[in-house]
Amino acid sequence: MSTFAGTKTPGFDLNSLRMNILVGVIKTPDTTAKIAFTDNNTRLDTQGVAFIMNPYDEWYALVRALEIKEAVGGQVTLIAVGDAEYDQILRKGLAIGADDAIRIDTEAMDSFQVAREIARQVRAGSYDLVFLGKETIDHNGSEVGAMLAELLDWPFLSYANKLELNGEVATVNREIEGGVETMEVSPPFVLSAAKGLAEQRIPNMRGIMMAKTKPLQVVAPEQGDARVRFASYTLPKEKSSVRLIAPDQMDELVRLLKEEAKVL
Amino acid sequence: MVLVYVETTGGEIRKAGQEALTYGRKLADKAVTTCVALVLGKATDPAGAGRYGASRVLHAGDGALDAFESGLYASAIAAAARQTGARFVVMAHSANGKSLAGRVAVRLEAGCVSAVNDLPDLSGGCAVRKGVYSGKAMAEVQVLTPVAVLTVAGNAIQPVVVGDKAPVEPFAPELPARKVRVKGVDKVEGLVPLPEAEIVVSAGRGMKGPENWGIVEELARELGATTACSRPVADSGWRPHHEHVGQTGIAIRPNLYIAIGISGAIQHLAGVNRSKVIVVINKDPEAPFFKAADYGVVGDLFEVVPRLTEAIRRSKGSH
Numbered sequence: 001m002s003t004f005a006g007t008k009t010p011g012f013d014l015n016s017l018r019m020n021i022l023v024g025v026i027k028t029p030d031t032t033a034k035i036a037f038t039d040n041n042t043r044l045d046t047q048g049v050a051f052i053m054n055p056y057d058e059w060y061a062l063v064r065a066l067e068i069k070e071a072v073g074g075q076v077t078l079i080a081v082g083d084a085e086y087d088q089i090l091r092k093g094l095a096i097g098a099d100d101a102i103r104i105d106t107e108a109m110d111s112f113q114v115a116r117e118i119a120r121q122v123r124a125g126s127y128d129l130v131f132l133g134k135e136t137i138d139h140n141g142s143e144v145g146a147m148l149a150e151l152l153d154w155p156f157l158s159y160a161n162k163l164e165l166n167g168e169v170a171t172v173n174r175e176i177e178g179g180v181e182t183m184e185v186s187p188p189f190v191l192s193a194a195k196g197l198a199e200q201r202i203p204n205m206r207g208i209m210m211a212k213t214k215p216l217q218v219v220a221p222e223q224g225d226a227r228v229r230f231a232s233y234t235l236p237k238e239k240s241s242v243r244l245i246a247p248d249q250m251d252e253l254v255r256l257l258k259e260e261a262k263v264l
Numbered sequence: 265m266v267l268v269y270v271e272t273t274g275g276e277i278r279k280a281g282q283e284a285l286t287y288g289r290k291l292a293d294k295a296v297t298t299c300v301a302l303v304l305g306k307a308t309d310p311a312g313a314g315r316y317g318a319s320r321v322l323h324a325g326d327g328a329l330d331a332f333e334s335g336l337y338a339s340a341i342a343a344a345a346r347q348t349g350a351r352f353v354v355m356a357h358s359a360n361g362k363s364l365a366g367r368v369a370v371r372l373e374a375g376c377v378s379a380v381n382d383l384p385d386l387s388g389g390c391a392v393r394k395g396v397y398s399g400k401a402m403a404e405v406q407v408l409t410p411v412a413v414l415t416v417a418g419n420a421i422q423p424v425v426v427g428d429k430a431p432v433e434p435f436a437p438e439l440p441a442r443k444v445r446v447k448g449v450d451k452v453e454g455l456v457p458l459p460e461a462e463i464v465v466s467a468g469r470g471m472k473g474p475e476n477w478g479i480v481e482e483l484a485r486e487l488g489a490t491t492a493c494s495r496p497v498a499d500s501g502w503r504p505h506h507e508h509v510g511q512t513g514i515a516i517r518p519n520l521y522i523a524i525g526i527s528g529a530i531q532h533l534a535g536v537n538r539s540k541v542i543v544v545i546n547k548d549p550e551a552p553f554f555k556a557a558d559y560g561v562v563g564d565l566f567e568v569v570p571r572l573t574e575a576i577r578r579s580k581g582s583h
Contacts, residue, residue: 031511032530035400055512111366111376137398137511137534141378146334146366155443156334158363171447176359177280178457179506181332182447189443195512196505227375229406231391236402242544242554247563250575253543256559258579261541263463263520264487 017167019074019187021065022125023098024118024132024144025057027082027089031137037233044138044233053089056133058096059200060193064163065131066097067198072165075099077127081108081117087216094211095203101216109226111139115147120222122152128187134159134194139230142192149190157189161196266292266299267350268318269341271360275308279460280356282316282423287416288354289317289426291383295351301430302344304337305329314430316423322348322435329439331446332360336439338367343437345372350411352390357415358459365415374411381420384412398511398534417538418459419517452506461490464518466509466536468494470525470546470565474502479569480524486576492516494526510535525565528553545569 029035030050038045052058065076078093078101080086090101104117122130130152135142142158149156157163161180162173174181175194203211245253257264268288270281277285285301292299301313301321310323324340341364345353353368355361357379369376377392384392390407392414458464465484471477477491484491491507498508509516511531521539525546526532533556536542544557545568554560561568 029397031398031534035397037401059512112369115366115370139396139403140394140398140515141376142362143366143369143376143378146338146363147370147376148366149334150338150367150370153335156363156367157444158334159359174359175506176449177459178455179449179451181449184445184447185443195508225408227369227373227407227409228377229408230396230403231406232404233396234402234404235400239556239558242557242560244560244562247561247568248571250561250568250571251578253559253561253572254575254579257520257541257543261520261558263541264576264579 017072019068019072019128019165020126021068021074021076021129021131022118022122022127023057023062023065023076023078023093024130025062025078025080025089025093026054026133026136027051027080027086028054028136028138031055035235037235041232041234051085051089053092054133054136056135056193058093060195060197061131061133061191062093062096062098063198063201064193065129066201068129068165074128077102077125079118079121080104081106081114081221083107090216091211092203094214094216095207096201097207098214100214103216103218104221105218106221110228110230111141111143112147112227113224115144115151116224117221118144118148119151121219122148130154130188130190132190132192134192145190145192152188152190155185155189157183157185157191159194160191161194163191163197265297265348265350266295266352266354267341267345267348268299268301269353269355269361269364270301270303270313271356271358272303272305272307275306277309277312279423280358280361280418283418283421284354284356284361284416285313285316285318286423287383287421288352290421291352291354292317294383295386297351300348300350302341302435304340305331310432311429314427315425317426318430321430321432323432324435324437326436326439328442333442333444333446334363334367335444336442338364338371339440340437341368342371344435345411353411353413355415357417361415365413369413372411372413373409374413375407375409376413377405377407378415379417380414381417384414395538398515399537400534417517419462419519456490458490458492458507458509458514458516461516461518463487463489463520463522464492464509464516464539465489465522465524466492466494466526467497467524468526469496471497471502476566477503479566479573483522483569483573483576486573489522494532523553523557524569526553527551528556545572
């Protein structure tokens, strides 16, 4: 699985390679959740909505961080900006294998507030790498990673679907339109994780038991203004029901696509 | 002033760059100001940005900008924004644009809204709509800062040619040292990349096996479309992973999405539900995808797809 195995040569000082990795996670409505809004369309209606850890954070960013730690040693710390409802998400991450967690106790108004809070913790700690999912499945912004990298003045490797570390050099494959870009970079850096970077891990019973006693530190936020505001939400117009075309009427389908839908 | 960062590939202005320019020009019209284009690195025809409405072009031709790096590029874009006094900084919501927008916004202390698909409402500042919850809803986002950084969703706007070449001014911002070395770029040759494709022909498990993809490729060829697939198909190795569209794969918004033998799981829909028109071909009339479709064909795909290809061929002949 890992190319790190190759770096474990006899007599090699593994301590020099230890990686302290901070993994940013966020809570999102489950993919299958029905989305509705309340308070005059200014807030998500959370009634009956199940929340999960953002899949890109959990499946790819966190698991690759754990694999690196398992190969070279170090520490995996989870970080989230949110209220006490986030604790269940963080406990799940701890059950999957993270060592400890930090929760910044505030409800962020925008991605900049999230990035600023995480940056503050990165400066206060001693992290070599920060991993995030490539985007959240609620606001679909892809903004926090780039903002965090800029605040820290670190390189940002976005949409990574492959990461190998050889000593102090990381080789990262990044998804671009119609292809892949291969890059080399040395820690520290911020990376956003896409499918392919790792495989989802399901927490086992031992992990779930251990997670209950792992440290989860709650810290106060730094106050600061938001730069954008999600003012209101609308649902798309109800799609009119599908127009069925008989399987032997493909000329008619082509005509409709040309003349009615105007997409050909 | 609207500053548009124009993406290039091999020195040419990419479709995503043309879309960003068109958005920027329309935004400048609305704000009664001008649109300035910024081109970074090697470029064959930076003046061509004028065709999409830029009144002038800043070209930073420093060789350090020939390969992408978010830190370097963001620093150049922010410098251009300061020099031009830009109130709006516009770029494509592409792999590079997404890596840059947040960095540029931090540098300019600007609010950032990504994947916008409409021009902003400027009546009380700047409020702009974007898709949220993976296409299940729209949000109106207010920018609370004097400067706004906007990334434009792919296929949200058609590039429009409105002028001719624009004057090009050399631009030489101070650049930080490069920290990321680009070792190589591997591109799938010959096809329009999925996020930029206007027509996508996509197939799923109903195809029964990778050996049957000939009919899908033939339909795609006839339409000038890009091929895609569902997650199970990519996971079982029938098709390459870069074809996977859906929640965990690539999210797309083509003008026409033809789904063949795909049941339409919610995770798949999350990646394709922003398509303008959806055609579903499936033998199961209960397939959930029909609920999200504009046109549906209930039938055996092995018969329907070749017939559709034939019908398209015929319709071309009749013109």
